[in-house]
Amino acid sequence: MENSIYNSMIAANQLLEKQTVISNNLANISTTGFKEKFNFTLKNQYMENFYNKDNKITKEYYNFFPGILNYTKRDLDLFIKDNGWLAVKDKNGNEAYTKNGHLKINSKRMLTIQNNEVLGNKCIIRIPRNVILKILSNGIITAIEKKKNSFSETKIGSLKLVHLPLQDLIQKENGLFYLKKNSLLNKNINHNNKITVQSGALEESNVNPSKNMIEMISNARQFDIQMKIISMCEKNSEYANQLFNI
Known part of the structure; x- marks a missing residue:
């Protein structure tokens, strides 16, 4: 009984x-x-x-499995292709990963995703004022600025794009993914040159x-x-x- x-x-x-x-x-x-x-x-x-x-x-x-694509045509919206992830710094200063490519510029001129700072590939990304941003497929960010009758394009940074073993990932309450504590990988994952992004599109939820x-x-x-x-x-x-x- x-x-x-x-x-x-x-x-x-x-x-x-x-x-x-x-x-x-x-x-x-x-x-x-x-x-x-x-x-x-x-x-x-x-x-x-x-x-x-x-x-x-x-x-x-x-x-x-990837969700459907929403073509927003917004320059700061990114679809991270294949098994690629964007690296961000959470509110505690820890490195975390996300598939959410809806980027914004905060008051400090830093790129953020849901108020988490977007990490650069061995650089700090700071966005100048009065420029048009362009994010290339390899994650390089350029600023297009009009000078008199011509336009100049300057590289201002590069996104940190990573490839992660899915079996080593765990999601926390903030919605971000982290490497499990028992993961054999180094906690600081290096940028992966094979990961590409597509500007003007977002990956929706796969629920x-x-x-x-x-x-x-x-x-x-x-x-x-x-x-x-x-x-x-x-x-x-x-x-x-x-x-x-x-």
Whole structure:
């Protein structure tokens, strides 16, 4: 009886965790560059044999399949191609990575993504005033300035574009991706010359709303079943106690 209640409680908790993940996916349908997240459960056979209980380990993984392209025609909107990522500095000063290429210029004339400073390839990118920016496919940023009857084009920096092993990535609450602590890679990933970008386009979220809604409904029904099992076990326990008292 106790095992049944225990197993149902474990299953119910896992379903609640899945619902939280699905809710977050659905809330980010319109978030640029967002990657769909899932939980999956593995049985820990050693722990199960040792404790004689149903022990499971829940792990998370991400759907890194690219989202559809939104052609904005905005010069500071970038689509990072293939398995490329933009490097940024988060609010704690740590290097992080994103597929969100919606760049803005802050009051300090720095390029930012969601208020996180965009990192340059061995340089600090500072945007001059009264210039037209142009970002080349290799990440080089140039400033076009009109002087009298002619235009001059000057390189002002280069984006840090990186290639990352997907199995070593983890997403934090700020929406940015980081290398896992146990990653064998150096924490400071070098710029990769093979990564290219496309200006005037953004990669949209890859969340499949229909699929997530179906899973949410399915999880809710399974949760109700586990609650009914727990309730039934408690009632049976009460009946058994009454019989013993007699």
